Amino acid sequence: MLPMNHVIALSAILFTIGxxxxxxxxxxxxxxxxxxxxLNAVNLAFVAFNRIWAQVDGAPALDGQxxxxxxxxxxxAEVAVGLGILLAMFRNRDSVNVEEVDxxxx
Amino acid sequence: xxxxxxxxxxxxxxxxxxxxxxxxxxxxxxxxxxxxxxTMISLGAIYLLLEAYLIAALQIMVYGGAIVVLFLFVVMLLxxxxxxxxxxxxxxxxxxxxxxGVAVLAQVLVALDRQPLFAAQPETVPEGFGGYxxxxxxxxxxxxxxxxxxxxxxxxxxxxxxILAKRKID
Numbered sequence: 001m002l003p004m005n006h007v008i009a010l011s012a013i014l015f016t017i018g019x020x021x022x023x024x025x026x027x028x029x030x031x032x033x034x035x036x037x038x039l040n041a042v043n044l045a046f047v048a049f050n051r052i053w054a055q056v057d058g059a060p061a062l063d064g065q066x067x068x069x070x071x072x073x074x075x076x077a078e079v080a081v082g083l084g085i086l087l088a089m090f091r092n093r094d095s096v097n098v099e100e101v102d103x104x105x106x
Numbered sequence: 107x108x109x110x111x112x113x114x115x116x117x118x119x120x121x122x123x124x125x126x127x128x129x130x131x132x133x134x135x136x137x138x139x140x141x142x143x144x145t146m147i148s149l150g151a152i153y154l155l156l157e158a159y160l161i162a163a164l165q166i167m168v169y170g171g172a173i174v175v176l177f178l179f180v181v182m183l184l185x186x187x188x189x190x191x192x193x194x195x196x197x198x199x200x201x202x203x204x205x206x207g208v209a210v211l212a213q214v215l216v217a218l219d220r221q222p223l224f225a226a227q228p229e230t231v232p233e234g235f236g237g238y239x240x241x242x243x244x245x246x247x248x249x250x251x252x253x254x255x256x257x258x259x260x261x262x263x264x265x266x267x268x269i270l271a272k273r274k275i276d
Contacts, residue, residue, distance in 0.1 A: 002114050002155055005218045010118045010152075012218075014125055014145075016211040021129035023203035029135055029181060030128070033142050036173060037125055040149055043165075051156045051231070060232040062244045066252070068161050069245070072168050073256040077263030079173050083180045084270030090184050091273070 007048040015041035028089070028096045032082050039075045043068045114155050121148035135186050139177045146170040158236040 014037060021034025050064025086096065093100055124144035131138045146169040153162035234240045245253060 002111060006118070007114070007152070007156070009215055009218050010121065012211055012214045013122055016207050017122070017125045017129055019207045020204055023207065024200050025129065025132075027135065027186075029177065029186065030138055033128060033138060033177060036142065036169070037128070037145065040146065040169065043161075044149060044152065047153055047156050047158045047161060050158070054157075054231040054235055058232070060235045060240050062236070062241055065158055065161050065236060065241055066244055066249050068158075069164070069241075070252060070256055072164060073260060076168060076173065077259050079176055080263045080267040081270065083176060084267040086180060087184075087271050096184070096186060 002051075004048055004052055008045060011041045011045040011048065013041075014038075014044065026097050026099055028086055028098050031098065032079065032086070035082075036075060036079070039071055043071055046071070110155055114152060117148040117151045117155075121145045121152070124148070135181050136178065139174055139181060142177070143170055143174050146174065157231050160236060160238045160241045 018034045018036075018038035018041060021037065022031050025031055025034065046064040046068050050062065053061060053064075055061055089101060090096060121144075124141040128138045128141035128145065131141065147166060150162045150165040150170065153159075153165055
């Protein structure tokens with residue numbers, strides 16, 4: 001049995017690293033990768049909590065792991081669409097610097 | 107300390123170091139993506155230690171394989187091996203966000219340290235926990251609507267990505 005407090009702490013640390021990546025980097029590819037890292041941190045918390053509450057009335061309870069599967073599906077969709085947007089943006093601007101894409105900023 | 111716990115700490119340190127390497131590497135985008143692979147595979151190993159076997163396999167296949175390959179593909183397609191931007195604006199905002207993030211993290215870690223949250227956890231898991239059979243039964247009985255919604259979402263994502271990546275929309 002792993003020390004569960006430390007598993008949740010690892011999840012929090014990875015999430016914070018992802019937040020820092022999104023907040024401080026300007027390369028949109030690295031920002032997308034940081035978002036993936038945050039999704040993974042949440043997945044780790046889901047799996048850890050599912051391991052803590054592994055059974056309900058003697059039967060295995062796997063709701064956390066089902067959630068992780070859904071998060072993986074959403075992450076795959078998000079990466080496909082995000083990289084499509086990135087390709088269109090690179091074609092128009094010739095750059096992946098997010099500060100050059102500020103048309104919607106007032 | 108059991109062997110499992112030692113392995114957990116090894117992979118946890120590996121995951122944190124490579125995640126930091128991904129975020130802090132401002133010179134080489136390919137190296138950032140490779141650091142992300144190390145993080146994903148370390149997390150896969152931690153899922154194995156948490157007895158989520160199907161999730162561990164999917165983590166390594168989908169994240170370590172497909173998603174990072176997609177990132178590398180785009181990096182190489184756009185020829186972005188180096189990423190050097192001129193110094194940016196809004197330093198203060200970024201610094202504030204970074205400090206706020208680290209403060210919240212410190213709060214969470216202190217709370218976890220004070221509270222022995224999970225004292226009543228079971229040492230053993232039920233038969234078949236986390237294997238493909240149990241997860242599949244759960245997925246196709248209780249959560250079958252969720253599976254169909256995920257399928258619809260992925261279809262929409264495929265169509266959206268195709269339209270976005272197309273050079274001209276006729």
